[in-house]
Amino acid sequence: MAEAGSFAERVKQQADIVRVIGEYVRLKKTGQNFTGLCPFHQEKTPSFAVHPTRQIYHCFGCGAGGDVFKFVMELDKITFPEAVRAVAEKCGIAIPRPRERSPEERRENQQRSALVEMHRETAAYFARQLHDSPEGKIATAYLEDRGLNRDAMTRFGLGWAPSSGDALLRQLKAKYPEKLLDISGLFSRDQSGRPYDRFRRRIIFPIANEGGKVVAFGGRVMGDEQPKYLNSPETPIYSKSNVLYHLDHAREAIRQNDFAILVEGYMDAIAVARSGVANVVASCGTSLAEPQIKLLSRFTHRVIVNYDPDTAGQAATERSLTLLLEREFDVRVLTLPGGADPDRFLKEQGAEAYRKLLAQSSPYLDYLIGQARQMDRSTAAGKLAALNYLMPYVQRLPNKLLRSEWATRIASELRVDEPVLREALRRAAAERRSEVKPQTQLLAPVRPAERRLMQMLVEAEGFRQKLAREIVSNGLHRGLETERIFEVLVARVGGPVDVATLANALEERDRRTLFEVLFETSAEATWEEAESCLGVLRTRPVEQELAELQKKIEAKASAEELTRLLARRLELQRMLARR
Numbered sequence: 001m002a003e004a005g006s007f008a009e010r011v012k013q014q015a016d017i018v019r020v021i022g023e024y025v026r027l028k029k030t031g032q033n034f035t036g037l038c039p040f041h042q043e044k045t046p047s048f049a050v051h052p053t054r055q056i057y058h059c060f061g062c063g064a065g066g067d068v069f070k071f072v073m074e075l076d077k078i079t080f081p082e083a084v085r086a087v088a089e090k091c092g093i094a095i096p097r098p099r100e101r102s103p104e105e106r107r108e109n110q111q112r113s114a115l116v117e118m119h120r121e122t123a124a125y126f127a128r129q130l131h132d133s134p135e136g137k138i139a140t141a142y143l144e145d146r147g148l149n150r151d152a153m154t155r156f157g158l159g160w161a162p163s164s165g166d167a168l169l170r171q172l173k174a175k176y177p178e179k180l181l182d183i184s185g186l187f188s189r190d191q192s193g194r195p196y197d198r199f200r201r202r203i204i205f206p207i208a209n210e211g212g213k214v215v216a217f218g219g220r221v222m223g224d225e226q227p228k229y230l231n232s233p234e235t236p237i238y239s240k241s242n243v244l245y246h247l248d249h250a251r252e253a254i255r256q257n258d259f260a261i262l263v264e265g266y267m268d269a270i271a272v273a274r275s276g277v278a279n280v281v282a283s284c285g286t287s288l289a290e291p292q293i294k295l296l297s298r299f300t301h302r303v304i305v306n307y308d309p310d311t312a313g314q315a316a317t318e319r320s321l322t323l324l325l326e327r328e329f330d331v332r333v334l335t336l337p338g339g340a341d342p343d344r345f346l347k348e349q350g351a352e353a354y355r356k357l358l359a360q361s362s363p364y365l366d367y368l369i370g371q372a373r374q375m376d377r378s379t380a381a382g383k384l385a386a387l388n389y390l391m392p393y394v395q396r397l398p399n400k401l402l403r404s405e406w407a408t409r410i411a412s413e414l415r416v417d418e419p420v421l422r423e424a425l426r427r428a429a430a431e432r433r434s435e436v437k438p439q440t441q442l443l444a445p446v447r448p449a450e451r452r453l454m455q456m457l458v459e460a461e462g463f464r465q466k467l468a469r470e471i472v473s474n475g476l477h478r479g480l481e482t483e484r485i486f487e488v489l490v491a492r493v494g495g496p497v498d499v500a501t502l503a504n505a506l507e508e509r510d511r512r513t514l515f516e517v518l519f520e521t522s523a524e525a526t527w528e529e530a531e532s533c534l535g536v537l538r539t540r541p542v543e544q545e546l547a548e549l550q551k552k553i554e555a556k557a558s559a560e561e562l563t564r565l566l567a568r569r570l571e572l573q574r575m576l577a578r579r
C-alpha cells in the first residue's frame with residue numbers, strides 16, 4: 001500500500017509503530033520485541049507482538065497482523081488514506097500538498113515504464129511469430145483446431161514463443177540494459193549464467209493489468225510436455241495475486257451488469273467472452289487470492305463461479321469461495337453438466353445453452369446444501385456430519401442477519417427437526433467463527449530450515465541475492481507448503497524489504513506464516529548456515545522417495561520386489577548420509 005517514495009511511506013518510516021500502537025495497547029518490552037494483550041480478540045495472556053525494526057505487529061492468537069496503517073485502519077475502522085493522515089498527525093508529520101515525488105520514486109517509475117514498454121514490444125513480437133513464422137503456422141492450426149479463428153487470436157493478442165533458445169533475447173538485447181532484462185521475468189539463466197528465453201515453443205497469452213497494459217505472459221504447450229502452463233514470475237510490474245486475466249476487457253461489462261463470471265483458465269475466459277458474455281475474468285488457478293478479490297470488489301460484489309467441477313483443487317476452490325463470502329460477495333455457482341469446463345461446454349453446446357445455465361446458476365448456499373444432501377443423513381450422526389460440513393461456511397459470513405437466514409434455510413432443507421441440533425445450529429450462526437476461536441491450526445507446520453531461509457531472504461544483506469538465485473535456479477521451493485512465500489521473497493531481493501507491503505502479495509494464511517517466522521529471534525546468519533538449510537531442501541526428493549519406499553516395503557511386496565526395494569533404500573540412505 002505504501003508505495004516507495006510516497007507520502008505514506010515517509011510517514012511509515014518516521015512513525016514509530018511501538019509508540020502508535022502503545023497509545024491503544026499497553027506494551028512491554030520482551031527480548032527484541034514488544035508484547036501486550038491483543039486488541040483484536042479477547043485474551044488474558046499476551047499473544048500480541050510488535051516488531052520495532054520490521055515495523056509490523058502480529059497476534060499469535062487470532063492471526064491479526066500488518067503495518068502501522070493496517071493497525072489503525074482495523075482498530076479505528078477507517079480507510080487507508082485516513083489512516084495515513086491519522087498516523088502522520090499522531091507523530092507530528094506535516095501533510096504535504098501538492099504531492100511531490102522523491103528521486104527513488106521517479107527511478108522506480110522509470111523502471112516500471114521501461115518494463116511495460118518491453119512487455120508491449122514482446123507481445124507484438126510473439127504475435128508476429130504466431131501469424132508470420134513457419135512454426136507459428138503449426139500453432140495457428142492447433143488453435144484453429146481448438147475453435148479459435150484468426151480474429152479471436154488477434155482480439156486476445158495471442159502469440160507464439162519460438163523454439164530457438166534466445167530469439168526474444170536477440171530482439172531486446174540492443175535496446176534494454178541487461179539489468180532490466182534480468183528483472184523482466186522474460187529470461188532465465190543457465191548453469192553458466194547465460195541468459196535464455198523463458199518462454200519457448202509455447203502458445204502465448206498476454207496477461208494485462210486492469211488498465212490494459214501487458215505485464216506478464218502465460219505460455220501453454222501444444223503437446224504433452226510439462227509444465228503444461230508456464231507463467232511469468234513475480235516482477236516489479238506483475239504479481240500473480242494482483243491480476244485477473246481479461247479484467248481489462250471485462251471491467252465495463254462487469255460494472256454494467258453488476259456481476260462477474262469467474263473461470264479458471266485463459267481458454268475458458270476467451271471462450272466465454274467470445275460467446276458474447278463479456279463480463280468474465282479468470283483467476284488463472286483454482287486458488288483465488290485476497291488481493292484479486294479486493295480488485296474485483298472495485299467493480300462488483302456479485303460473482304458467478306464457474307470452475308472445473310473435477311479439478312484437483314476442490315479444496316482450494318472452496319477456500320476461494322469462502323474468501324469471497326468473507327468479503328461480503330454474493331456468490332453463485334455454475335456447475336456445468338457432464339463435468340465440462342466452460343471452453344468445452346461452449347464448443348459442444350453453444351452460447352445459447354451456456355447463457356441459459358448462467359441465468360439459472362444457484363446461490364452458493366444452495367450449491368452447498370446440494371453437496372450436503374449427497375451425504376448420508378438417515379441417522380442423527382449423519383445429519384450432524386452434514387451440519388458440520390455446512391457450518392464453517394455460515395460462520396464465515398460477516399453479516400449476522402444473513403447467518404441467521406442461512407441457518408434457518410439449512411434447518412428446513414436438511415429437515416433438522418431435533419431440538420438439540422436446531423439449537424446448536426442457531427448458536428453457531430449467532431457468532432462469527434473468527435470472533436469465537438482463534439484459527440492457528442490453519443497454519444501448516446513449516447520446517448526450521450524453511451523458516452531460517454525466509455528470515456535470511458529478508459535480513460541477510462550480505463547474500464540475499466545469491467541465496468535467492470540458488471533457490472530459484474534449482475527450484476528448491478517448488479512443491480513446498482511455503483512455495484508462494486518464497487516466490488514473493490525471492491522476487492524482492494533486489495532492494496530493501498518492507499515486509500508489510502510485501503505481505504500484500506500473499507494470502508492471509510501465508511502472511512501469517514511469514515510474520516510468525518519474522519518474529520522469531522535469531523542470530524546473524526552466515527552463508528555456511530544458508531548452505532546447510534539449502535541442503536535440507538535439496539535432500540527433500542530423496543526423503544520423499546524413501547518414505548514411499550518404506551510404505552511399499554511395509555506393504556509386503558514379493559520377495560523379488562522386496563530385494564529390489566531394500567537395495568534402493570540402502571542406496572538412498574547412503575545418499576542422505578553423504579550430505
Ligand SMILES: [Zn+2]
Pocket residue numbers: 038039040041048059060061062063064
Ligand atoms: Zn489477537
